[in-house]
Amino acid sequence: GRNRFEFFNDRLAEGMHENLMLESALRVAVERNELVLHYQPLVSFTDITMVGVEALVRWQHPTLGLIPPYKFIPLAEETGLIGEIGLWVLREACQQMVQWDEAGNAVGCVSVNISVQQIETGLLPKQVKEVLQDTGLAAERLFLELTESTIMQDPEKAATAMTEFKQMGVKLAVDDFGTGYSSMAYLKRLPLDRLKIDRSFIKDIGQDANDEVICKAIIQLAKSLGLETVAEGVEEEAHAEFLKALGCDVAQGYLYSKPVPAQELAVRWKKT
Ligand code: C2E
Ligand code: CA
Ligand code: CA
Ligand code: CA
Numbered sequence: 001g002r003n004r005f006e007f008f009n010d011r012l013a014e015g016m017h018e019n020l021m022l023e024s025a026l027r028v029a030v031e032r033n034e035l036v037l038h039y040q041p042l043v044s045f046t047d048i049t050m051v052g053v054e055a056l057v058r059w060q061h062p063t064l065g066l067i068p069p070y071k072f073i074p075l076a077e078e079t080g081l082i083g084e085i086g087l088w089v090l091r092e093a094c095q096q097m098v099q100w101d102e103a104g105n106a107v108g109c110v111s112v113n114i115s116v117q118q119i120e121t122g123l124l125p126k127q128v129k130e131v132l133q134d135t136g137l138a139a140e141r142l143f144l145e146l147t148e149s150t151i152m153q154d155p156e157k158a159a160t161a162m163t164e165f166k167q168m169g170v171k172l173a174v175d176d177f178g179t180g181y182s183s184m185a186y187l188k189r190l191p192l193d194r195l196k197i198d199r200s201f202i203k204d205i206g207q208d209a210n211d212e213v214i215c216k217a218i219i220q221l222a223k224s225l226g227l228e229t230v231a232e233g234v235e236e237e238a239h240a241e242f243l244k245a246l247g248c249d250v251a252q253g254y255l256y257s258k259p260v261p262a263q264e265l266a267v268r269w270k271k272t
Contacts, residue, residue, distance in 0.1 A: 023079050026072055029059055030084055036060045037092050038259035042111070042230060043251045045244040052109035052143070054252065055093035056259045057085065073115070082115045087127055089113075094135040094142065096262050107265070111143040111173065116150040119157055125164035132168070139169030143194065146172070148180030151190070155183075159190060166191035173230070178218060187225055195222045199233025202253070206238045219246045 029035060039053040059067040076082040093110045100107045118124045132139055144165060151158045151174070162172055173194040174187075178201055197218050204211045215231075222229045231243045234253030243251065257266075 040259035043256045054111040094137040143171040145175040147175045148182035194228040196230045
């Protein structure tokens, strides 16, 4: 009825207003350098040493505290701010790697998440090249993580960008593998290095036989294609034992460490 329609409209307007406020706050946040990166270790299943880190962005808000990415990345993607934020993340992560090097605490590789808008603009390959030149980080030590949905949004454009990254020596990972709309065809066509098995398949290992079968199939598929596998969201020893037995290469999850600020990363990390 009429009243309900107006109620809906009010709510919609309210939501839009909130979004506008958040959007301008986010713009200011970027200018004021309120974004921070936390780093989560990636751990080799072979010897439980840290082989790299994933850089994960947070918003250090002056009054609201630390805001997680799911609360502002979608908005940044809708408004186009992700271009600026993504470039900041890339530069910051590469700079941090060089700082760890200089402190004698070299961290193998750093992984950076890429949004679909960054692929669509076509600016990213040039930006990556510049950041690597400016920071001096070796290209082989940078992984770019793209989800299946990002790749499938515009497969031609994604393939072009990925080929350029590959030519620079930058490594490529498919993020959240198994959750997006995807085509097996891209797996063999694209110059990939790594598949990251989504946390949703990992968390019920030990309880859900279907998830176990899916993990096994993904690891075998990756192996036959010559790709490294990373298991996301490894929280329990039982997950780790199961995945290691299947030949999974690398683990990432709370069992080893949550994402932490750069200065808190235990660089000479070895699980006892
Ligand atoms: P993601 O790329 O899949 O990152 C992994 C997420 O899983 C991180 O959440 C991490 O904290 C969480 N995680 C890791 N291990 C465990 C575990 O054992 N258990 C559980 N429950 N969670 C675990 P976070 O940091 O909140 O990031 C969420 C998402 O936000 C990321 O998912 C990524 O899609 C996005 N994101 C974060 N940083 C950036 C960025 O710089 N750029 C873009 N475009 N997206 C980002
Ligand atoms: Ca990721
Ligand atoms: Ca992921
Ligand atoms: Ca995920």
